[in-house]
Amino acid sequence: MSNYNVVGKRIPKLDAAQKAMGRAEYIQDIKLPGMLYGKILYSKYAHAKIIKIDISKAKALPGVHAVLTGNDVPEKMKMGFYKDNPPIKKGKVCSFRDEVAAVAAKTPEIAKKALGLIEIEYEELEGIFDPEKAMEKESPLVHEHSKSNVLNLPWKLHYGDVEKAQEEAAFVVEDRFTTTWVTHCCMGTSGAVALFDASDNLTIYTNTQIPSLAQKDFLESLKAMGLKNKRVRVIKPIIGGGFGSKLDTYAYEHIAILLAHKCRKPVKLIFDRMEEFTATSTRQPAIIDIKQGCDKDGKLLFRDIKMILDNGAHTSWGATTPSVMMMPITSLYRVDNVRYDAKCVYTNNTYSQAMRGYGNPQATFAIESSIDMLAEKAGIDPIEFRRINRNHPGDITPQGFKITTCGMDLCLDTVEKELRKTASNEKSVGIGIASLIHVGGGARIYKSDGCGAILKIDDYGKVDVFTGGTDMGQGLDNITAQIVAEELGLLVEDINVVHSDTDVCPWDVGAHASRSTFVAGNAALGAAKKVKAKLLEFGSEILDTPAESLVLRDRLIFVPNDPEKSMPIDKLLRKAHFSPGGTMLMADHFYDPANENLGKDFKGNMSMTYTFGVHGVRVKVDEETGKVQVLEYVAAHDVGQAINPLLLEGQVYGGVVMGLGYALSEEVVHQNGKNMNANFRDYKLFTAKDAVKITAYVFETPDEEGPFGAKGIGEPGCVPTAPAIANAIYDAVGVRITNLPITPEKVLAAIKEKKKRPLN
Amino acid sequence: MTTNISFLLNGDQISYEIKDHWTLLHLLREEMGLIGTKEGCGNGECGACTVIVDKLAVNSCLYLAIDADKKTIETIEGLASTDGTLHPLQQSFVDNGGIQCGFCTPGMIMSSKALLDENPNAGREEIKHALAGNICRCTGYIQIFESVEAAKKMGGQNE
Ligand code: FES
Ligand code: FES
Numbered sequence: 001m002s003n004y005n006v007v008g009k010r011i012p013k014l015d016a017a018q019k020a021m022g023r024a025e026y027i028q029d030i031k032l033p034g035m036l037y038g039k040i041l042y043s044k045y046a047h048a049k050i051i052k053i054d055i056s057k058a059k060a061l062p063g064v065h066a067v068l069t070g071n072d073v074p075e076k077m078k079m080g081f082y083k084d085n086p087p088i089k090k091g092k093v094c095s096f097r098d099e100v101a102a103v104a105a106k107t108p109e110i111a112k113k114a115l116g117l118i119e120i121e122y123e124e125l126e127g128i129f130d131p132e133k134a135m136e137k138e139s140p141l142v143h144e145h146s147k148s149n150v151l152n153l154p155w156k157l158h159y160g161d162v163e164k165a166q167e168e169a170a171f172v173v174e175d176r177f178t179t180t181w182v183t184h185c186c187m188g189t190s191g192a193v194a195l196f197d198a199s200d201n202l203t204i205y206t207n208t209q210i211p212s213l214a215q216k217d218f219l220e221s222l223k224a225m226g227l228k229n230k231r232v233r234v235i236k237p238i239i240g241g242g243f244g245s246k247l248d249t250y251a252y253e254h255i256a257i258l259l260a261h262k263c264r265k266p267v268k269l270i271f272d273r274m275e276e277f278t279a280t281s282t283r284q285p286a287i288i289d290i291k292q293g294c295d296k297d298g299k300l301l302f303r304d305i306k307m308i309l310d311n312g313a314h315t316s317w318g319a320t321t322p323s324v325m326m327m328p329i330t331s332l333y334r335v336d337n338v339r340y341d342a343k344c345v346y347t348n349n350t351y352s353q354a355m356r357g358y359g360n361p362q363a364t365f366a367i368e369s370s371i372d373m374l375a376e377k378a379g380i381d382p383i384e385f386r387r388i389n390r391n392h393p394g395d396i397t398p399q400g401f402k403i404t405t406c407g408m409d410l411c412l413d414t415v416e417k418e419l420r421k422t423a424s425n426e427k428s429v430g431i432g433i434a435s436l437i438h439v440g441g442g443a444r445i446y447k448s449d450g451c452g453a454i455l456k457i458d459d460y461g462k463v464d465v466f467t468g469g470t471d472m473g474q475g476l477d478n479i480t481a482q483i484v485a486e487e488l489g490l491l492v493e494d495i496n497v498v499h500s501d502t503d504v505c506p507w508d509v510g511a512h513a514s515r516s517t518f519v520a521g522n523a524a525l526g527a528a529k530k531v532k533a534k535l536l537e538f539g540s541e542i543l544d545t546p547a548e549s550l551v552l553r554d555r556l557i558f559v560p561n562d563p564e565k566s567m568p569i570d571k572l573l574r575k576a577h578f579s580p581g582g583t584m585l586m587a588d589h590f591y592d593p594a595n596e597n598l599g600k601d602f603k604g605n606m607s608m609t610y611t612f613g614v615h616g617v618r619v620k621v622d623e624e625t626g627k628v629q630v631l632e633y634v635a636a637h638d639v640g641q642a643i644n645p646l647l648l649e650g651q652v653y654g655g656v657v658m659g660l661g662y663a664l665s666e667e668v669v670h671q672n673g674k675n676m677n678a679n680f681r682d683y684k685l686f687t688a689k690d691a692v693k694i695t696a697y698v699f700e701t702p703d704e705e706g707p708f709g710a711k712g713i714g715e716p717g718c719v720p721t722a723p724a725i726a727n728a729i730y731d732a733v734g735v736r737i738t739n740l741p742i743t744p745e746k747v748l749a750a751i752k753e754k755k756k757r758p759l760n
Numbered sequence: 761m762t763t764n765i766s767f768l769l770n771g772d773q774i775s776y777e778i779k780d781h782w783t784l785l786h787l788l789r790e791e792m793g794l795i796g797t798k799e800g801c802g803n804g805e806c807g808a809c810t811v812i813v814d815k816l817a818v819n820s821c822l823y824l825a826i827d828a829d830k831k832t833i834e835t836i837e838g839l840a841s842t843d844g845t846l847h848p849l850q851q852s853f854v855d856n857g858g859i860q861c862g863f864c865t866p867g868m869i870m871s872s873k874a875l876l877d878e879n880p881n882a883g884r885e886e887i888k889h890a891l892a893g894n895i896c897r898c899t900g901y902i903q904i905f906e907s908v909e910a911a912k913k914m915g916g917q918n919e
Contacts, residue, residue: 012854019862020850020869022796022836029795185897187800187808187863240798240863241897273801473861473898650857650903657900680805680895688891691901 005553006486007708010646014477014497015238024238027191027207028270035193036065038259038269039111040252041101041118042279043093046348046673047127047140050091050100050120057117058103063110065263067118068102072258076224079217079249085314087254093122094142094313095348096674097279099251104259104267129673131310131345132287142313142346149346151311155322157602159330159398160337165302169293173373176289177366178739179722181282181310181668182661184355185685188240190280191270192253194260201231202260206253207239209246209470210510213446215502217249221257234502242472243658244354245280247512248316252279277678281353282668284318284344285310288366292335298380300389302337305329305366311344311351318352319344321359323445324513326602328363331397331610332437333371333389338398348673354512356655357715360438361662361722365740368434368723372730382727383416386435391612400596400603401610405701405711407638408435408612414697415616418634428623429631430732433616434720440640440711441608441703442593443513450592451516452506453480453523455531457585459577461490461555461570465527466498468508469520474714475647476516480524482643483707487528488535489552489569506590514712517643518608519591521707526589534585535569538576543567593705608705611712613637615656615720619728626748628664628729636697640711645698648713652696655717657686663722667741765829770838778825785809785820787828788835796836796866800895807894810867811835817874819893836866839873848914849873849907858907860898868894872908880912 018024055067070090079085088099101118105111128134128142134149142149166172192206202222208214211234218232239246252269260267271279291304311319322342330338375385390412395403412435419431442449454466465484471477481495499505508520532552539557540547543565550557558566577584596604618632635652642648665684669676677683702709722740730736735750766775778787785802788794788811797820800808804822811820812834839847846854849869859865868891875882875890882890887908896904 010857012857013859016854016859016862017846017850019859019865020836020846020853021840022794022866024862025795026798026863028799185895186861187806187895187897188798188861189800239861241861243897273803273806475860646857650860650899653900653902654860654898655900658897679803680801685895685897686900687893687895688888688901688904691888691905694900694902 004486004708006482006492007643008641009482009644011478011482011492011644013475013647014481026188026240027193027205027237028188030193030205030237030268032193032195032266035266035268036104036106036263037108037111038102038104038256038267039108039115040099040255041115043096043098043100045093045122045124046096047125048093048122049125050093051123052121053101054119055101057119058114061110061114061117063106064103064114065265066104066259067114068255068258069100074224077221077254079251079254081315081317081319087251095350097350098313099255102255102259104263127348127673129347129349129670131308131347134345134347135343142348151315151319151344151346153319153344155342156340157326158339162302162304162337162339165337166293168295169301170296171374171378172291172293173370173377174291175370175373175738176287177369178287179362179365180285180740181350181670182666183277183280183282183668184241184243184245186241186243186245189271189273189276190250190252191268192256193266193268194256195266196261196264200227202257203233203235204253204257205235205237207246208234208236209242209472209512211236211470211502211505212468212507213510214249218257221254225261236470236500239472242511243356244358244512247354247510274678277668277683278675281316281318281351283355284321284352286362288362290366290370292370292374294374294378298375298378298385298388300333300335303329303335304339307342309342309344310349311346312349313346314351316351316353318354323598325359325363326399327439328360328367328437330399331401332364332367332435333386334391334395336398349670350675356658357719358513360436360715360719361659364434364436364719365722368720369726369738372727373736383412383433387412391437400605402605404609405638405640405703406612407699407701408614410699411612411614411636411638414636415614415634418695419616419618422618428732429618429620430728430730431616431618432724432727432729432731433614434723434727435614436612436716436719438611438716438719439513439607440518440611441705442515442519442595443607444595444597445513446509448592449509449515449519449595450590451508451520451523452588452590453520453527454506454588455484455527455586457531457573459570459574461494461573463488463490463495464498465495465524466505467520467524468506469499469516470508470511471499472511474651475644476520478647479517479521479643483521483525484528486708487525487532489557490555506588514714514716517710518706518712519593521643521710523589523591525707526591527587530587530589531585535572539567539572542572542575609640609703609711611638611716613716613720615724617724617728619725619732621729621732621747623733623751626744626751628725628742628747630660630692633692633694634697635694635717636699637713637716638699638701639713640703640706641700641709642698643708643710648698649696651713652717653694655715656694656721657691659718659721660692661686662718662740663725663742665741763826765826767828767830768832770834780826782825783821784811784823784825784828787825788820794835794837798863798866800863807867807871808864810870810894812870812874815874815877817871834870836870839869849876849911852911852914853907856907856910857903858899864894864896868896868904872911876912882912
């Protein structure tokens with residue numbers, strides 16, 4: 001048991017009351033004087049040449065202030081991973097979500113009307129929508145300037161000797177798994193408000209998870225517009241959900257900038273729900289061929305994976321998810337011989353981005369489904385099979401990941417115990433489990449994995465922490481405040497966390513890779529430690545006692561068991577301030593973990609620590625309809641140290657339900673590149689009615705490097721859900737569904753198919 | 761076309777000249793500046809815009825402002841007392857982790873309020889049913905149910 005005062009406490013989210021009262025300001029709520037409203041016109045075709053655009057009628061509409069086409073976008077204004085995607089396309093469109101024009105008008109209604117008046121003549125081109133077909137030589141090219149639709153990204157590794165291991169294996173299984181498009185569905189849609197001051201400095205309110213990198217992108221845009229040496233201020237209003245969707249900058253932001261500059265007025269551009277479905281980036285669909293083998297005792301000998309990823313028409317960070325998929329592929333369970341080869345392929349579909357788990361859910365679906373198949377073939381209980389191969393603290397995986405702490409054993413035991421509580425001989429009921437590994441101590445995918453924090457404390461013992469980190473509802477505000485309060489002996493209500501403005505907040509690489517608790521937490525802790533040292537120094541002087549004997553707790557600085565030597569912290573601060581040569585306490589800290597970029601052969605200790613978890617589920621399958629009912633769900637996670645169990649459980653529950661949607665119901669349906677279900681009626685999210693009982697177990701395995709031992713937990717909840725469900729369905733009715741989502745139709749078809757097969 | 765309507769909004773008598781095509785959501789958010797009511801879809805599919813009209817939870821994005829004439833309307837802004845004390849439902853959402861990004865929260869609380877006002881002893885199934893039209897992407901609903909149940913004990917049905 002820890003004896004922390006603030007860390008580990010179930011303290012409500014700091015901005016919750018504001019939100020509960022309807023007072024929190026989201027991007028939707030921002031209104032500036034003289035503000036105009038922007039709207040974007042998208043392509044009518046998946047693949048076409050733009051022959052002619054006539055904007056004269058739109059321009060003439062009263063209330064319209066500006067109409068932009070691709071011709072108005074500066075040549076060098078480009079977005080995406082390759083910086084090759086202009087915010088409005090010129091000459092050619094490659095997907096339905098390609099932007100072809102934009103307007104700014106006095107009201108959203110006028111803007112919408114103006115879009116309808118833009119006349120565009122297209123010449124439709126043959127589209128390509130199947131990534132496997134797109135790889136064929138005869139297929140049309142999505143981008144004529146590239147020789148092939150296959151991106152030139154070498155996602156390839158081979159550790160050990162897979163061929164040899166395969167020869168030695170007693171049991172081998174092989175199958176193909178596929179996953180489809182799903183999307184974040186943040187309840188607050190995307191949007192931005194851009195404005196320029198008289199000297200052409202930009203302020204942009206936007207919903208980003210990467211304020212510092214976004215600032216850099218926008219600076220590049222200004223440069224492209226001929227505005228050199230200007231300042232960009234990024235202000236994040238309260239964010240209505242992130243889940244990875246806001247890890248790049250998007251056309252709507254750059255278009256808002258162009259419109260604001262052209263109109264010399266603030267321009268607000270907010271997506272409606274349909275746009276949120278059609279014009280934001282999805283999780284990348286994957287075709288995964290996997291082969292795994294073990295010896296006669298169940299020891300995993302090799303894993304061999306080939307993957308094809310539908311990149312869509314443009315390249316955002318989605319194309320880099322194989323770098324994270326490598327993590328479970330090389331390091332989930334002990335396996336010495338691993339081979340992985342992934343190809344990202346251009347199609348005329350929508351393009352993908354980061355989404356909670358960043359490739360890990362796709363890879364884990366294949367691996368953990370296949371592990372069950374292998375266990376069955378080897379005649380070993382699937383939980384036992386995992387126990388045989390589990391990761392251990394001290395392991396260095398083939399990719400060079402150093403496993404510091406690992407609670408996989410605890411998680412396995414717990415999930416097994418929970419699932420076995422109910423005897424399971426009821427017909428059509430089955431259990432399934434799946435494990436996960438994820439980065440828990442930052443992830444060096446950019447040149448820096450750092451975050452800065454600045455801390456100041458006033459005469460009343462009230463602290464302002466300016467952090468580079470981002471809160472989008474997951475609770476970084478609390479994590480920061482609890483860490484600082486713990487370190488300084490204050491209460492959470494003494495800490496104000498500012499995380500919303502690049503003018504005052506230091507640099508951070510972004511809220512991704514479940515890194516914020518670990519990295520932003522360590523940044524805040526580092527700054528607090530510096531202030532604490534000064535407090536102790538003053539305290540020692542004023543209380544006339546060695547600094548080592550002093551304790552900070554409950555707003556007091558004191559020597560334990562010595563009532564004489566005690567003083568309220570605020571009083572000490574005033575003494576420090578209001579004496580000759582007075583001083584006030586403030587400090588900064590930039591924390592960049594000592595993790596490594598993936599180097600040659602993709603080896604390197606990407607994260608300071610890794611987090612593990614095991615999920616177990618009991619399902620009942622209706623053999624008449626194929627409907628899968630989740631009876632019970634157990635999620636056990638190894639978290640280092642829970643800084644705030646209330647919020648941590650919230651991350652797990654939310655992750656699991658997102659994972660259940662991924663497993664069972666969610667799919668962006670595309671027909672020849674066109675989104676066919678861009679609304680909540682047809683895109684099937686889990687609703688309150690579908691909510692399931694989830695028991696979350698949290699194991700504390702304090703990690704030496706983590707702030708108070710904590711590891712990250714934002715993403716893991718949704719990683720092993722789909723394979724756990726697929727395995728449970730197999731256990732229940734003996735059918736193995738290999739493509740997501742596992743809809744009743746697929747289950748029913750598989751049951752029928754199975755019944756047709758002669759018994760062997 | 762414009763029409764003059766009058767209604768009781770969070771206890772205040774209001775009279776407003778509206779355009780006939782306005783939705784109640786538009787009137788509240790865009791015209792009256794009551795930003796607490798959220799728009800998540802504008803299509804009756806997410807519940808973020810839920811307000812209470814004559815004791816019934818409705819999607820204000822589908823409800824015409826003109827139909828609010830002579831009605832009693834409650835929005836999230838009307839729940840806390842003037843001294844800043846949160847309504848039991850607001851407090852329990854805060855205390856029980858019912859709020860992450862918070863975008864669904866006003867709608868969730870208004871739907872929950874309509875339920876508890878009508879049925880102070882609502883059980884889990886009734887809560888699930890009452891919130892079926894309110895989507896939350898963050899919480900997985902569990903802590904939201906717990907929030908409503910905790911509010912019940914605090915007297916969530918009271919004004
Ligand atoms: S905004 Fe009214 S139901 Fe979604
Ligand atoms: S708290 Fe984010 S949608 Fe419910």
